Every structure is written in structure tokens, then in C-alpha cells.
Amino acid sequence: MQEFIEKLKKLKKGVDFEHETALFDNGLLDSFDVIQIIAMLDDDYDITVPPSQIMPVNFNSAQAMWDMMKRLEDE
Amino acid sequence: MDRFEAVCAVCAPCLHEGRTQHILPRNLKNESEVISEGNHESSNSSGAREQRSCGAVRGPSKKFRVWTGSGHKEKIMKLKHWIKIAVFAAITIGVLLYASNLLRVANEKDAVGIYGFYQEPEDSLDVVLIGSSYMYTYFYSPLAYEQYGLTSYALASSTMTAPLYRYAAEIAIEKQHPQLLVFETGSFCYDIQQDEVSLRKFLDALPDSEIRTRAINDIVPEDLKSSFLFPFEKYHSSWNRIGECLQVAQDKADIRGKGYSITKNYATTPQYISYSRQTRKYNISEEGFKYLEILLDYLKEADIDNVLFVRFPDMYNYDVQDSYTKMIDMIREAGFDFVNLAGAIDDIGIDMNKDFYNNSHLNIFGAQKFTPFFTDYIMKRYDISTDHSPETDAEWEDCASYNDQIIANMEYLTENKAGGYLYTQRDFLADYIGIGEAS
Amino acid sequence: MTLTSLTFFGFVAASLIVYYIVPKKWRYLVLLAASLAFYGIVCFKYFPFIIFTALSTWAGALWLDKVAKDRKALLKEHKAEWDSEQKKKFKHSTIIRRRWILALVLVLNFGILAVLKYYNFLAEWFGNIINMQLPMVGLLLPLGISFYTFQSMGYIIDVYWEKTPAEKNIARFGLFATFFPQIIQGPIAIYSELAGQLYEGHDLSYENIKYGAQLIFWGLFKKMVIADRLAVVFNTLFPVRNSLSNAYSLLLLVVYMVQLYMDFSGGIDIARGVGCMFGINMAENFRRPFFSKSISEFWRRWHISLGKWLKTYLFYPMAVSKAFLRLGTWISKRGKKPSEEIPDDSIWGGFTFAQHLGRVLPGCIGTLITFFIVGMWHGANWRYAGYGLWNGIIILISMILEPVFKWLLRKLRIRVDTAGWRVFQMIRTAILVVLSVVFDIADNLADGISMIGKCFTPVLGPTTHLGTEVSTGIEAADWIVVITGLLIVFAVSLYQEKTGKHIRESLSRQPLWIQWTLGIGCVVVVAILGMYGPGVASGEFVYMQF
DSSP states (O other): OHHHHHHHHHHSTTOOTTTOSOTTTTTSSOHHHHHHHHHHHHHHHOOOOOGGGOSHHHHSSHHHHHHHHHHHHHO | OOHHHHHHGGGHHHHSTTOOOOOOOTTHHHHOEEEEEEEEEEEOTTSOEEEEEEEEEEOTTOOEEEEEEOOSOOOBOOHHHHHHHHHHHHHHHHHHHHHHHHHOOSOHHHHHHHHHHHHSOTTOOSEEEEESHHHHHHOOHHHHHHHHOOOEEEEEOTTOOGGGHHHHHHHHHHHHOOSEEEEESGGGGOSOTTOHHHHHHHHTTSOSOHHHHHHHHHHSOHHHHHHHHSTHHHHGGGGGGHHHHHHHHHHHHHHHHHSSOSSTTOOBOSOOOOOOOOEEEEOOOHHHHHHHHHHHHHHHHSSOSEEEEEEOOOSOEEEEOHHHHHHHHHHHHTTOEEEEOGGGHHHHTOOTTTSEEETTEEOHHHHHHHHHHHHHHHHHHSOOOOOOOHHHHHHHHHHHTTHHHHHHHHHHHHHTTOOSSOBOHHHHTSOSSSSOOOO | OOTTSHHHHHHHHHHHHHHHHSOGGGHHHHHHHHHHHHHHHHHGGGHHHHHHHHHHHHHHHHHHHHHHHHHHHHHHHTTTTSOHHHHHHHHHHHHHHHHHHHHHHHHHHHHHHHHHHHHHHHHHHHHHHTTOOOOOOOOOOOTTHHHHHHHHHHHHHHHHTTSSOOOOOHHHHHHHHHOHHHHTTOOOOOHHHHHHHHHSOOOOBHHHHHHHHHHHHHHHIIIIIIIHHHHHHHHHHGGGGGGBOHHHHHHHHHHHHHHHHHHHHHHHHHHHHHHHHTTOOOOOOBSOGGGOSSHHHHHHHBSHHHHHHHIIIIIHHHHTSHHHHHHHHHHHHHSOOOSSOOOTTSTTSSSOHHHHHHHHHHHHHHHHHHHHHHHHHHOSSHHHHHHHHHHHHHHHHHHHHHHHHHHHHHHTTOOSSSHHHHHHHHHHHHHHHHHHTHHHHOSSHHHHHHHHHHHTSOOOSOSBTTOOOOOOSSOHHHHHHHHHHHHHHHHHHHHHHHHOSOHHHHHHTSOHHHHHHHHHHHHHHHHHHSOOSSOOOGGGOOOOOO
8 A cells, every 4th residue: 555655656746645535626636647547557556447436536545546446456 | 544434535525515415326225235324524505514424335246335315404494484485575576666666767757747647636627638748838737727717737748649548538537527628639640659659658657557557458569568567677777767767756756745746747948949931741640540539439438528629839831631621520520629729829929939949849938828828718618617626726826826936937048048958847946047946 | 488587487486386285205206297398398399309318318227237237147146157267258248238238329319419419510511521512401409408418328328337226217217317407508417416316305495495596596697687788798799890999809708708607607506596496406517717727627617517527428438448548658658768767846747758748648638539529519610619629729738738837937936826826827717718719709710810819919999990989789887787796796706715615604694684685685686687678778768859
């Protein structure tokens, strides 16, 4: 998880991924950032995020993203 | 962060205005396992904080579903709410009605003049004059009273057209049962009798009443009816003439305060022009005959003894058509009278270079000559009694007491060609000459 | 029956009465009946179209769910027997089948929309290419087809993605597909947000009635007092748009934009107010768009429901598709591999140019395509395509050059966290938005460019080059009304922007006499200053002498 947060930090500078819980709702991440995160998940973790999962709830915090990844892996 | 809090991040939408609840999947309880449930605080649609229930479930496909319940009771309508709504509505409608009345001014002078007619005590008028601007510029009622003891009123509006005559007659008879009705015949020459502006100048000045509604349904063209029956539709846009409307309201208030109008719809422009000889036709139109017939039919059945149709004199030289004679015949056949005053300029004593303020209207000088002439004529021709109740005489004595002041004012202004616009009661009483304001 | 007509409000009042009399569990049926009646009254000829969309979507969604359910059941049944290879094949076949079902519904319904809306446009364009005169068709559009089609298609895509279960009850779904307050100008609703509220019978709540009425009158104020007045100005200046002087040219654009905003957002307020009275909270469509600091943000605050729909169902699926992701990766790898770590404050923000481009390009292409669609959604005309692309290209350029701008600002030592900078951004965005209006107004590219040029050199003078006076179409008193109205709207927007709350909350805390004065005042202002009724020219009543 920590590694994941490091990658996020590299992707988007200046955002507190450790503690923020309203990343998307507060505008800290925009749609371009979400695309890049998904690209990163595809490249580095080999996880395909289907469009149906692109919801604020799944991207509002690093933990939420992590949970989503776990769920997608299970399938 | 435990699972529950992660779930409540979903309720983030609740924190934004506008969401009361999410859909509750119907297979929730059956197929899914409830992971967590609880309450949290969020804002409802009106922004107030409240408790909401929410939870997280895991469906059989392991897909994450969340649900929230509304968990709060919206304020249900009680009696006190109904009362509030009713009172609010009542006040609003009241304000709108007031505004509607205030803004319903097609022509300032007519609005006040006709209002004044309705203020006159019932059955106090001997003569009612019905027609267009001839009636209220040629004839000065308080002067007729001063000189002959005759009470009269010009129930007339600017450019009044023939279809309105029958209804004006009905109003006059119903309210005053006058001994004589006088009509002017010029209106029958008009081509477009249902000209909207002319209709409005009279009809919108009438108070809402059964006869007004009847007149509208009879005369007004279909496509305009609704804006006559509901004048607000038209007059709301008069807000940018609010100054004029307030002036009219003030004038009406003055009349109400005194109990009656002082100058009885008289109006004039203080100037004189020199004689210019222009010719025009005097021809009764098809429509004119139609409305004349309607009027005559009505008058035959109505409670009125004496009716006089008058052709008024003015500066024009008229090329009189055959229809004119036909009209006179129609009037006489119905049992009513006609008199042509166009040829009586000399008898009246009118000075063509001093007594007109435009081609077809006498000024104060002309009115002072016409009024006694005409009053004398009708009193000789008809057996008009000038017995009135003491209240009526008192009212008219009072009105006549202003005559000298008013006439002096207007003569002064007319001599100096002050001109400009049509003067009415509120203008007459100001202090122009410095002998003190007539109050 | 437009949103500002007495007939409409009469209809709403009647529907409200029936709604609250009927027992709660049947209240949604009242809404359905009202929606069908509304559509029938306003647009009877095209009634079959909306029914077709509703039915085909409802049936298609059920079919999708059935396939998914069967798949689960069969997988469970054969859990032991099948190996993973067989399971995968089976799953794949059901996915293919579901894809076909979805495609069928989408093609049918979007096809209808495409044909009705774009046939003439395409025929003309294609005809020019092959040098033939293709037949034109005299087709009118069913009311709200762009809105209800998108709304229903969003639903079936959600079902396909298994984000929401299919609605079995045809009456319930029919209501979602035809809900009447939304049919005229939207907003386009998301099923999961709206459906629950629609189906649940609501209590007659004083708050709902009160807030609904407030919203409605606020909307009427914006539309009838401000927008309709500016419409007169627009109709006066538009015919002479090519010969206007610079200042009046600018005025024309600004008036058009402001009128459009007041008209559209006013209409939305009325629709939402009606929904609120039924206890239903419809999605916001405008969130004070002129406080936007960028064009991207503008489209999150203007016509929100359309942007959201396209983002959810077009943009994201495109941008995270394998093709796009691969493209991004490929571009990233094109450039020279950096020999050392690139500092964060370098010109491309810590990446090589190729890396940066690879990161933003999928999104940019997706944005361009999406905004092209946004443009075309507005109408079948190249000018609308241009309008969409104008927005798309601005965003594209700003995304690609974003790190460069940041670098520049740092070098010039300009602080970006000040109020002054934010205001600058808002003004800059507003200017870009106003200029985009040129696409609607200018006849061709040359005229458009000349119009924009004029705006940057505003010169007050005679209103036309020919020196003839052109009035604005309304009087000074009317301009005072417009400006005052806009100031009021601005003040309310500022309050909402700063506090994030609706003004109605603050209002409900005020003493009763203030609330009532404002309320009665608002109604009276709309009734008197609204632009309706016969001839609003004040010079009509002149003392006419016979």
C-alpha cells in the first residue's frame, strides 16, 4: 500500500495521498489524473479498471483506490 | 480507516446540496450481506444537518453496493402551514390587484374624467353628453350651472368610437336617469370603429362591472378580449409610466376626498391658432350606420325621453356626403332629434382666429361662448327642469365658485399661448397669475 | 405549454393535487400519467418515439439482467464440472451476448435521434462530396429527444455495467424515461440518483412546497424579467450584426451569453422547483458557471448534466480503453530516455516532453472528441461543431501546456494563490466563453474573426459603420431593470459561492416579515416586470385628437 502511495505521489505532485479522503470531490484530482492513475494501474499492477468503476467513491482516497484494486483482482 | 468510514465517503454526495436519497436495490436484503450499518450526519436538501442511516453491503457478485436511507421526516403539512399559504396568497393577490388598478391607465384625462362621472351622486345630472373630445372641450359644465342652473357631465373619452355609444348611454341612464342625452355624430364617420386604443381609453377607465364585461364581449375583437377582461396582461408593462399612473391615482383621490369632481371632465389646451381653411369629407361609414342603428334601437327601448344628436362646428370645411342626410333621417325616424351646429358659428359668436386651440377643438374663449349658447338651446327646446336636491345644488354651487379663478387662469395662459398639453382639473387650480392658488 | 405559461402551471397544480390525494404507493403512477399526458398534449404527433425509446430500453435492460443472472446461475451449477478454460469461454460468450443487446438498443435509439436530428445536415454534406443533390426531409424533432434519449441510454449502459439492476416494473421505468419536468430542457438524470425519489411516494411537505415555489419564482425572475428583456435587445441588434460598431458588437455577444445563461438556468430552476414540489430533487444543471477559473471548470458548472453524462458514458470509456492507454504508453516511450532524474520544477513538470505528452494525450483526444459531440448535440450545423471544438481545443492546449504555464509563472514570480489571480482567471474564462458565442452568431469564418477582432478594440461611436443610429431595442428604464436584476443574481451567486449553501437557508432564518416581503416582492416583480402580454411599447398611448 505504501508503495502504491509513493507511485501516486510521483504521478501527481503536491497532494497528500496519505491523509486526504475527498480527493475527487475537493478537486484535488481531476479526470486527467484519474486516467493516469488507471494507466498506472494497468501498467504497473496489470489491473484493468472498467469504466463502470470510475466513480468518486473509488477515487476519493488512496485507501478507496486500494480497495477497488483488491476487488478487481478477485474477479 | 475501517470499512464503515470508507463507505460513508459515498455519502459525500449527501454533503452536497441536492441529494435526499439513493436508490435502495431491491435485492439488497435477500442476496447480500450487510457489512456495516450506522448513522451519520449530513445535510439534507435544504441544507439542514440531520441524522441519516447508511450502510455497506456486499452483493453476491462481490460488487460493492452502498445504500442510504432518508431517515428524517420532512415537515409534513399541518393546518398552520395551510393558513400561512392562504394568507400569503391573499396578500399577494391583493397587492397585484392594487397594482393592476394603479397601472390601468390608457389615457390620464379619460381615466380621471370617467372616474369623476361615477362619483356623481345618482340622479343628480340633468344632461349627459356622450361622445369624443368635442364634449369635454366645448362644454364647461360648471359654467352652464352658474348661468342656467343646469347640471351636466361629459361622459366622453378621447376619440370615443361609435360602438361605445350604446354602452355609455346605458351607463348614463342607469346611473343618472338624465332628462336629456346628447350625442355627437362625428364618431360615426370613423372607419375603424374597433380601434383598440380608442376602446381602451373608455373601457379601461370603467370600473370592473357587469356592463363593462358585457361591452367587452360585444365590441372587442376576439383576439384582444382576454387582455380587456384581464387588463393586467396589458398594463403590467406600464410600470415605466408609473409617474403618470401615480398622478392619476392622486387625481382620483382628490375627487374622492372632495366627494365630486370640480371641473366635470372639462379639459382644454391654452393656446389659439389662426384660421386655416382645410376641407375634409363628412361621410358616415358602413360600420357607423351599423352602430348608429344599434344605438337607436337601444334608446327606443330605454328609459329616456329626450335624445339630441349634434354635429359640432369646427375649423374644417366639410364636403358633406349623402350618407349624412341618411343618418339624419335615421335619427329622426327613430323619434330623436338632430341639430347641425356647423353653420351656427356666427350665432355662437365664435372668433375663428382666437377661439380654437387646434383645427377641431375650442379653447377657453370658445368654450365660454359655446356653453351658454348650447345650454340656452337645449333648455329652450326641451322642458328641462333645474330643480335639484339641496345637496346637489350645494355641490354645484361649490364647483361654480371656482369658475372665475379657473377661467382667469386659462385665459391668461391662452393669451400667452402657454400651449403644450391638455390641461385638466389639477392644472386649472394652480396659481398662474399670482392672485393666490385656488384650493 | 412552455415553462413560463399559465397553462403549464395550471397543469402542474392539477398534477400536484391529484398526486397528494392518491395513496402514497400509487403516487408514482400519477407522475407517470402526468408525464404521458404532458407529452401527449405538447407533442402528440411524436408520441410514438418516446414510447419506443422507453419500451426498448426497459426490455433491453431486463434482457441484459437476465443474461447476467443466467450466467451466474449456470456458473454456480457447473462450478465443479467445468475447468477454468470452459468457465472463461462461457463467461466470454455471455459478455459478447450482452454487448450485442446493448449495441442493439443504443443503435436503435441513437439512430432515431441521429436520423431525425442530423439527416438533413449529413445529406447536404455528403451530397456536396459526391456532387449530388440528396433529398431533404421536412423533419421536426420530438420534444426533448436529445434529453430523454441520453437519459434512457445512460440507464441501459448502467445496467450493462451492472451498476444498477434493471427495473422490472414497466410503469416505474416508463416514469423515469418520460418524467415531464425534465423533458423540455433537462437536466439529464442518472438513474441511481433519480429513480428512488421518483418511485417513492412523498409526503406533502411544507418545506418542499415552499422551496419549490421559491425556486420556481427565482427561475421566472431570471427568465421573464432578465432573459426575455435581453432577447429584445438581441433581436434588434442581430439583424445588423455585421455593421455594428465595435462597442455594440461586443454588446451583442455579451447580451447573447447573458440571455442564454439566464434563460437556460431560469428554465432549469423552474423545472427543479416543480420537481421539488413533488418531493423530488432533480440534478443541478448550473453551478454559478461564471465563477469558473478555467474552461474545464466551466464545463463542470455549465450544463452539468450533459457534461457528466458524456464524461461517464463517453469520455472515460474512451480514455481508459486499451487502445488509448496503449497509445499513451507508446508516446511516452518515444522520446529520449532521460539520463538522470528530471527535477520537478523543469519546464515539463518533472517529465520529458514525450512522457508528458503520453500522460495527457489520451485524455486530450478524448476531450476533443467529447467536445465535438457536445457541439453537435446542440444542433446539426458546422457552427456547433466549431463551438464544441473551440472548447475542446482550448482545454487540450491548456492541458498540454500546463506545466509550461506553471514554470512561466514561477519564473515571473506570480503568486497563484491570491484572490487577484483567481479573479484574473475568472475574467479570462468569461472572455473565452463570451467569444465562443461568435460561433452561434457569425455567418461564416471571416465574419466571426472580424467580430472577435472588433471586440478587442472597443470603440464607442455610432452604432453602425454607416453612422446610422441603432437603438438597443429597449429603453433606459428596461436597462435599469436588467442591470439591477443581474446585480441581484450576482449577489446571490456570490453568497452561494462563498458559503457553499443555498440562500434559502439563510432566508428561512430571517424574521417572517422579511421573508414575506421578499416573497411577495418577487411575485409582484415577476408579474409586473415580466416580458409578456401584448405590446410592451410604452409610447403607445398618446393623446390622439380626433
